[in-house]
Amino acid sequence: MAQPKNLKKLTRDRMARTGESYTTARKHILAAKPERPANALEAAEAAAAAEEAELPEYPAPENVIQYDAALWHRVLTQAGVTHPITGEPISEAMLAGLAGGIGFMIFTFEYDSVTTATIVTRAHPEPYTANLLTRCGAKVNERTTGSARLAAEYLDAGLDAGRAVVVRASVAALPWVDAEAIEESDAIDLVVVGEHGDDLLIDDGSGSLTPISPSDLAFARAQRKRDKHWQAWIPTSTGPSASALAKAAREAIDQMTSRMLGTSELEGIPTHFAKNFGIAGMNNWAERLRDTTTRKGWTRIFEDPTRLESGLNQILGFLTDTRFGGIGALRGQYADFLTEAATLPGLRALETHVADYSHLAQDWIVFTDLIDPEIDVEERSAHFATLADQLEIIAQGEHAAATALSATLEQLGK
Numbered sequence: 308m309a310q311p312k313n314l315k316k317l318t319r320d321r322m323a324r325t326g327e328s329y330t331t332a333r334k335h336i337l338a339a340k341p342e343r344p345a346n347a348l349e350a351a352e353a354a355a356a357a358e359e360a361e362l363p364e365y366p367a368p369e370n371v372i373q374y375d376a377a378l379w380h381r382v383l384t385q386a387g388v389t390h391p392i393t394g395e396p397i398s399e400a401m402l403a404g405l406a407g408g409i410g411f412m413i414f415t416f417e418y419d420s421v422t423t424a425t426i427v428t429r430a431h432p433e434p435y436t437a438n439l440l441t442r443c444g445a446k447v448n449e450r451t452t453g454s455a456r457l458a459a460e461y462l463d464a465g466l467d468a469g470r471a472v473v474v475r476a477s478v479a480a481l482p483w484v485d486a487e488a489i490e491e492s493d494a495i496d497l498v499v500v501g502e503h504g505d506d507l508l509i510d511d512g513s514g515s516l517t518p519i520s521p522s523d524l525a526f527a528r529a530q531r532k533r534d535k536h537w538q539a540w541i542p543t544s545t546g547p548s549a550s551a552l553a554k555a556a557r558e559a560i561d562q563m564t565s566r567m568l569g570t571s572e573l574e575g576i577p578t579h580f581a582k583n584f585g586i587a588g589m590n591n592w593a594e595r596l597r598d599t600t601t602r603k604g605w606t607r608i609f610e611d612p613t614r615l616e617s618g619l620n621q622i623l624g625f626l627t628d629t630r631f632g633g634i635g636a637l638r639g640q641y642a643d644f645l646t647e648a649a650t651l652p653g654l655r656a657l658e659t660h661v662a663d664y665s666h667l668a669q670d671w672i673v674f675t676d677l678i679d680p681e682i683d684v685e686e687r688s689a690h691f692a693t694l695a696d697q698l699e700i701i702a703q704g705e706h707a708a709a710t711a712l713s714a715t716l717e718q719l720g721k
Contacts, residue, residue, distance in 0.1 A: 322503060363387060365471055365500050368514050372640045373429060374629040375436055375496060376403035378512060379443070382471050382498060387544030388445045391552060392650060397443060404644030405555055406430060406439035408563045409637050409664075411705075412584050413592045415608060415618070422608055424618040426625040428636035428671075430563060431584075433574050436496065438562075440539065442555035444547020449539040455525050458536035462499060465540040471510070472499045475537040477530035482523050494531055495630075499524075512629070553651035557716060560648070560657075564713040567705060586709070589702040596695040605691050612684040619680040626675045635668030636675075642668065656715050663708035670701045 365385040371377040377399045384396040407430025414425045429435065440447050450461050465472035478484055478493040498510035506518035528536050547555070565571035567585045576584070582591045598604025609615040626632045633640065642664035649658035674697045682690045 318502075365510070368510070368512050371512060371629055372399060372633045373403045373637060374512055376400075376406060376439065377629070378473065378496060378498060378510070379436070379439055381510065382473060383443065383445060383541060383546075385471050386445070386541035388443075388541060388546040389544070391547055391549040397546070398643075398647060400640050400643035401647050402439055402443060403429075403637070403640055404648060405442040405559050406435045407433050407559055407566075408644060409641045410563070410566055410585070411588050411636075413588050414583055417608060422611075422614040422618050424621045426622055426632065428626065428632040430566070431631075432576055433562065433566075438559070442559060444551050444555065445541050446543050446545050447539050448542045449537075451534055451537045453535055455529060455536065458528065458538065459521065459525065461536075461538055465538070466499065466501060468540075468542060470540045470542065471501075472538055472540040473497070474499060474524070474528055475531055475534055476524065476527035480527035480530045482519065483517065494534075549652050553648075553654055556644075556648040556651060556654065557719065560712065560716055564709045564716065567709040568713065586702050586706050589698055589705065593695040593698045593702065596691040596698065599688050606688045609687060610684070615682070615684055615687055616680050619678055619682070623675065623678050623680060626671075626678075634672070636671035637668075638664045638671055639668035653719060656719060657712075660708065660712045660715065663704070663711065667701065667704050667708060670697070670704055673697055674701060 363385055366381050368377060368381065379402055380396065380399040383402075388397060389395060390397050390401070409428060410430045412425070412427040412431050414423075416423045430438070440449070448465065450458075452458050452461070462472055462474070473496050475494055475496050478495045481495075495511070499507050500510050500516060501508050503518060506520055507524055508516040509519050509524070511517055525536075531537065562571075566573065569581065569585050569587050572578075573581060573584055582588065595603060596605050599606040601607065609618050626636065627634070642661045645657045645661050645664065649655050649661075674694065677694055677697060679690060
């Protein structure tokens, strides 16, 4: 719809005068347009004002379990997208499940001065955000461009429509990040929620908005090669139908169980790396934890005290951070997803699997609590054996849960 040409200036002036957020100030500007428009332009502006009057405020992060699912929960909520049955915003748990839910990956790499240990317990390697956006049923305005000028114009278009805009940036290029502590290739999605003065206001999940200059954000976005200047926003409040959401949930569950059980090929992953993923990856890790003699065993690769402490801290960080893991390895959140999915048409049988994933969440919490980065290097083999014991319990539980859930899904398809 047409917008006043000076809308951005009017909004900024009101923000400076009242201290309101960009979204709130913009609402008031649009709401002040004439009730009885004299021409087509004013009619369009009045229609836009009526639509924006219904637009919810951008919500603050609360009880975030998975970073990207929570981010899109806030963005979809601000756009007015709702669950087709409850009429409430689509929950973080539902969005996480639609994105692919849970998974497992473990990799270690030895360098000259450090041995890295990476673990991912969310869905992987499928494109998490792309799956979420495809399956959530909302209309998405998504763009990628090699031009910084066009990227800025696209960003302004989203903000001028009263919507929060998600952009993808290189973590190491953000001005508030210690670049030496971050892998250069690491990326993060951030939400631009508005403007304040000459700065943009960023939601990075921290609970408060962070100002950044347009040039600094453009630089951080430009460091991404494959998805340079990527952005997405939700132009309308249109959401999924109940039947479409049920179909998307079934597709996501099938993808999760086949990945965990190793019954499908992994997207973009060479076959010889498959042993690092899913339940096979858990069992492989347990073997390496117990291995005290070969060069691939953890006793050997972490025989240096500094490498040992660093490696265990990395594992602990991945399990407790919300980017690639989360509390209970996200299994509790997946139980919440199944609970919600069971209310969708034809999916009531999913509720019988909620207890399995709730129990697995507790098993993963026990495993996380066992990790001790300060363990004496001479006691590392015994410590690794303790971790292997718990990991094998988890792997058995994961196999039973995924097998049973897959069987139920097959029955639902008949």
